[in-house]
Structures are given as C-alpha cells and as structure tokens.
Amino acid sequence: MSEQTSVSAAQLKDAYAVVRGFAFALANGRVYGLDHKVAQQSAADAGHALKAFHERYGDLALSIVGTEFQSAGASLGPTLSTIAELAKCLANLNAQTLTFQNGITDEQVQTFVKMLFLREDEVKTADGFARLLNASGLSCIH
Numbered sequence: 001m002s003e004q005t006s007v008s009a010a011q012l013k014d015a016y017a018v019v020r021g022f023a024f025a026l027a028n029g030r031v032y033g034l035d036h037k038v039a040q041q042s043a044a045d046a047g048h049a050l051k052a053f054h055e056r057y058g059d060l061a062l063s064i065v066g067t068e069f070q071s072a073g074a075s076l077g078p079t080l081s082t083i084a085e086l087a088k089c090l091a092n093l094n095a096q097t098l099t100f101q102n103g104i105t106d107e108q109v110q111t112f113v114k115m116l117f118l119r120e121d122e123v124k125t126a127d128g129f130a131r132l133l134n135a136s137g138l139s140c141i142h
Contacts, residue, residue, distance in 0.1 A: 007072045014053045015060060016076040018100075019069045021046025023082035025113045026089060034114060047109035054102040061099045064090055092120050095129045101140040111136055 007015075025042040032039050053060050062069055062076075067084035069076045079087075090096065093116075115132065126132045133141050 007074055011053075011057050012071060012074055012076050014049070014056060015062065015071045016069075017049040018046060018053055018060060019062065019076055019083060019086065020080070021049045022113065022116075023080065023086040026086050026116050027082045029113065029117065034117065039113075040110075043110050043113040044106065046113070047104075047106050050100055050104060050109065054100075054104075059099055059101050062097065064096045086116075089116055093118060093123050093129045099142055101142075104140045108138055108140060111138060112141060 021042065025039060025046050028036070028039040028042045034040075050060065060071070062071055064070075064087045067079050067087040069079075069083065069087065090098070112133075115129075115136065115138075118129075118132070123129050123132060126135070130142060133139070
C-alpha cells in the first residue's frame, strides 16, 4: 500500500486545527498550569479536532520541518508563535514525526498534552519519547 502523496486543502485545514489545538494546550498549560480549566479546555478542543480529523480522513501523520508542521510533505498553514513553540517543544523531545492513529481517547489526548511538559533529560533517561509514549499507554501515537 503506498502512502498518500497529496492531500486536499480541507484535509490540511483540519490537520492545522489539530496542531493549533495542541499548540494552545501547550501555551495555556505553560501560562495557567495543566490543571486550570483553560488549559484543560484547550486539550479537549485539540482532542475534538483530532477526532473530527479521524472521522474524515483516518490516521493523522505529522512532521516538523523547522517550526512548520507538514502532512504528506505539504505545509499545514501559517506558523503562529504558539505553533512554533509546539514545534520546538516536540523537537526538544526528539519527536519530529508523529502519527495519531484513529481511536485515540480523550484521556489519551490529556496524557499526550501532559507529556509535552517533560524535560529533555527525562526523555533521554527513558530512552526516548517513543518509549515514553508506549509506557504511558499511548501506543496509538507513534
């Protein structure tokens, strides 16, 4: 089975909504703390955008090039400062490519958002972000 090489504008827009949701969750978590209702709502919004993407298109594969997010080699959209911060965060966690498989739960989205706050040394000690994802029960993200 060959990987899809082109994506529609609607698919890129929907993928961008997911990235923007996770970027806001990271930003609001940094400002208010992860337990604050604003940060939790941002994570929930990211989860809703991800579920909508899954319903329309299936798995979401993302890659980071600099501070830009791409899907199937196409840019998702403008790089807002919050999106650039998310890209830097994931690059620091050595997670420049991510695939969110269909079926991710709200709890798994919340866990993923919490993992964005890991320190680089925690990731290195655990033998990488991928291993931490699996250890956290997030085998639907790789």
